[in-house]
Amino acid sequence: MAVTTLNIAPVGRVEGDLDVRVDIEDGYVVNAWTHAELFRGFEVILRGKDSQAGLIVTPRVCGICGASHLTCASWALDTAWGTEVPRNAILARNLGQLVETIQSQPRYFYGLFAIDLTNKKYKNSPFYEEALRRFAPFTGKSYEIGITVSGKPVKIYALFGGQWPHSSFMVPGGVMCAPTLTDITRAWAILEYFRTNWLEPMWLGCSLERYEEIQTYDDFMAWLDESPAHANSDLGFYWRMGLDIGLDKYGVGCGRYSTWGYLPHEDRYQKPTIEGRNAAVIMKSGVYDSFTDTHTLMDHGFTRENTTHSWYEEGTEDIHPFDRFTVPTQNNIKDFDEAYSWSSAVTHKDLGRMEVGPLARQLVSGGQQGESWQHYDGFILDMFKKMGGASIHLRQLARMHEAVKLYREVERCLREFQLKEPWYIKPTEKDGRGWGATEASRGALCHWIEVQGGKIKNYQIIAPTTWNVGPRDGQGVRGPIEEALIGTPVEDLRDPVEVGHVARSFDSCLVCTVHAHNAKTGEELARFRTN
Numbered sequence: 353m354a355v356t357t358l359n360i361a362p363v364g365r366v367e368g369d370l371d372v373r374v375d376i377e378d379g380y381v382v383n384a385w386t387h388a389e390l391f392r393g394f395e396v397i398l399r400g401k402d403s404q405a406g407l408i409v410t411p412r413v414c415g416i417c418g419a420s421h422l423t424c425a426s427w428a429l430d431t432a433w434g435t436e437v438p439r440n441a442i443l444a445r446n447l448g449q450l451v452e453t454i455q456s457q458p459r460y461f462y463g464l465f466a467i468d469l470t471n472k473k474y475k476n477s478p479f480y481e482e483a484l485r486r487f488a489p490f491t492g493k494s495y496e497i498g499i500t501v502s503g504k505p506v507k508i509y510a511l512f513g514g515q516w517p518h519s520s521f522m523v524p525g526g527v528m529c530a531p532t533l534t535d536i537t538r539a540w541a542i543l544e545y546f547r548t549n550w551l552e553p554m555w556l557g558c559s560l561e562r563y564e565e566i567q568t569y570d571d572f573m574a575w576l577d578e579s580p581a582h583a584n585s586d587l588g589f590y591w592r593m594g595l596d597i598g599l600d601k602y603g604v605g606c607g608r609y610s611t612w613g614y615l616p617h618e619d620r621y622q623k624p625t626i627e628g629r630n631a632a633v634i635m636k637s638g639v640y641d642s643f644t645d646t647h648t649l650m651d652h653g654f655t656r657e658n659t660t661h662s663w664y665e666e667g668t669e670d671i672h673p674f675d676r677f678t679v680p681t682q683n684n685i686k687d688f689d690e691a692y693s694w695s696s697a698v699t700h701k702d703l704g705r706m707e708v709g710p711l712a713r714q715l716v717s718g719g720q721q722g723e724s725w726q727h728y729d730g731f732i733l734d735m736f737k738k739m740g741g742a743s744i745h746l747r748q749l750a751r752m753h754e755a756v757k758l759y760r761e762v763e764r765c766l767r768e769f770q771l772k773e774p775w776y777i778k779p780t781e782k783d784g785r786g787w788g789a790t791e792a793s794r795g796a797l798c799h800w801i802e803v804q805g806g807k808i809k810n811y812q813i814i815a816p817t818t819w820n821v822g823p824r825d826g827q828g829v830r831g832p833i834e835e836a837l838i839g840t841p842v843e844d845l846r847d848p849v850e851v852g853h854v855a856r857s858f859d860s861c862l863v864c865t866v867h868a869h870n871a872k873t874g875e876e877l878a879r880f881r882t883n
Contacts, residue, residue: 355382358848362389363855370821370860372833373688374851376842381851384830384837386821386860387686387693391663395678398811403781403803404429404524406811410799411518413813414673416459418517419509420453420792421813424799427616429524430624432786432803435779439618440769441526444512446615447765448522449790451505451759456793457755458550462487462498465748465856469593471849479593486586494554494586501550508539509763526776531769539766543759551755557585560756567731569738587752594745598841603744603854605836606705609712610650610819612789612796613637617725617763625789626652634761635791636725638716641703642741647719652698652787652798655814657696661823668826670699671813673800674785695818697825707832708795708819709858710751711742727757742836747857751793781806792816794859820858833858 354377361371375383392412398405406425411418430437459844466487474480486494506516512529513519521528547560553561556563558581566572575582582588594600613633621632630637630649639648656670665679686692700706711732718733732750738747783805787800795816802810822831830838833855842848 356747356845358845360667360848361853363852363860370817370855372837372851372855374837374840374842374848379841381837381840381842384834385692385823386695386831386833386837386855387823388817388821389838391680391694393678394813396680400810401808403801403806403808405808406801407520410813411520413815414792415517416456417452417502417792417794417797418450418519419513420437420790420797421799422522423447423449423518423790424788424797424813425801426524427624427629427790428786428799428801429625429788429803430779430786431629431783431788432801433524433779433782434784435525435624436777437526437622437624438748438774438777439622440623440773440775441522441620442616442618443765443768444527444529444531444775445522446618447762448509448513448519449614450762450765451508451873452516453793454546454755454758454762454878455505457502457752458498458555459502460793460859461752462492462495462501462749463489464859466590466850467492467495468852468856469590469597471847473843473849474597479589479596482589483593486589497550498586499556501546503733504542504546505762507542511535511539520634522842523776526774526780528694529620530775531771533771536766536769536771543762543766547759551759555586555755557581557583557588557754558666560759563756564832569731569733572731572735591745591746594748599745599748599853600739600743602840602850603747603836603857604742604839605707606830606832607642607741608700608703608706609640609642609715610700610706610708610796611637611713611791612650612717612788612798613716613790620870629789634725636711636716636719636722638719639700639703639706640712640715640719640733642715642736647716652789652849653802655798656699656700656701657814658699658826659696660826661691661692662696663691663863664696670701670826671800673814674802674810676812677810678812693821693823697822697829697831698814698819699825705822705825705829705832705835706819707742707836707858709747710754710793710795711747712795713791714750714753729757744853744857751859764847783831795819817858817860821860833860 356376359373363372371387373385374381410421410425412423467489469483509516513521613636615634616632637650659666660668663681663684714732718730721728783803786801800812820832
């Protein structure tokens with residue numbers, strides 16, 4: 353059968369410019385290319401600026417993940433300058449990161465992913481009518497509550513950071529806030545609202561304590577059957593519908609997973625160094641290789657970028673970010689045999705392409721037990737093995753599973769603040785190299801900085817979508833989303849919702865319209881507008 357090529361541009365909702373090109377043969381995707389269509393150039397903007405400019409500029413990289421970028425920018429300067437950071441400041445930074453992530457979870461699930469379950473493709477599913485009642489954009493009951501409640505956690509951020517998004521309250525040496533007991537009390541109230549109005553009654557259908565008893569695939573299936581409240585919660589309903597429509601059957605990916613880990617422990621990273629970070633984080637750093645079923649350590653020194661198929665004048669060699677100097681090309685032409693994306697191809701120097709994100713975090717967290725204060729959870733790893741590997745369906749569960757874990761960590765931060773202790777220790781500025789890393793909601797994020805003469809000589813950012821949406825590397829190996837698209841069934845060429853399922857399961861950068869056309873004839877096949 354002839355191969356049909358679809359260019360879907362852009363794929364997504366809300367933000368970003370991700371285009372996908374797929375070759376379809378006999379109803380399945382046999383080749384795929386992901387191309388980032390927008391050059392923003394923050395590395396170029398920051399070059400030559402004051403050493404602290406990243407604290408102001410990088411939170412504007414993203415309107416959803418500004419706290420994650422601010423976290424990285426702060427820790428990068430902390431490690432470059434050799435600062436001391438008081439425990440209250442570490443807790444406050446972690447709190448900002450946490451509440452930003454838990455606000456993103458319902459917003460992503462209802463606003464970006466679940467509305468596809470109302471696609472006409474699924475009209476013969478026994479779950480379809482209920483999916484319409486719950487997930488239809490703007491009118492669905494769960495959609496409305498989930499999107500509304502997503503705005504609550506970042507009110508906690510604003511109590512500490514003054515505003516959200518685009519706060520700059522984290523600085524080298526600490527934070528620029530000194531919350532009162534009233535602020536802490538208000539934060540607790542907001543957190544409780546999130547739990548009692550969405551997390552327990554709507555998403556879980558049970559208490560946090562009951563959900564935390566789930567440790568394995570078998571535990572989860574028993575929980576599902578234990579009570580109608582569990583089965584009919586949004587989690588239970590999504591799980592049952594997803595199996596019915598086959599979301600567990602495709603979207604596998606590259607099979608290797610990486611996380612920087614995040615949330616430095618307040619008593620173990622007060623004098624931050626690049627070398628000491630991995631041992632200090634609560635959520636573990638690491639790599640999981642599903643081909644060998646092994647867990648190994650992750651170090652920033654393993655990171656390489658390749659621009660063979662990207663629009664940069666930087667050669668075709670794998671290069672570490674400290675050694676990269678961003679030079680965009682001009683008058684770019686999209687050539688799928690040559691350069692076709694503004695994203696670079698990010699690799700692990702020994703293991704190659706890596707998927708990052710919630711699934712990666714949870715697979716790593718199921719590795720060997722670390723210190724008693726470090727997060728350990730074998731649930732998603734057990735699901736991964738029992739279900740035969742990754743899929744769209746498991747990727748969703750992994751992301752939403754984190755909501756309970758992160759909620760508990762917010763509680764711990766609020767309990768651990770000592771209001772009369774320091775929040776900031778003035779650092780001594782100096783030249784040097786620094787690295788700051790965290791886990792944004794979408795996955796592994798890090799900043800590299802080199803300061804010379806009090807100015808930024810070089811600044812490099814690798815965001816989660818860079819890992820996931822990157823083009824082929826110098827060896828021609830597909831990126832994680834490109835690889836995950838292989839084998840995707842496409843029922844209707846005029847409405848390739850399955851391609852959207854795969855791309856959106858990574859929560860890649862998205863915008864509000866999707867256009868699909870036949871690359872050979874130029875005929876527009878469909879146009880969708882979600883707002």
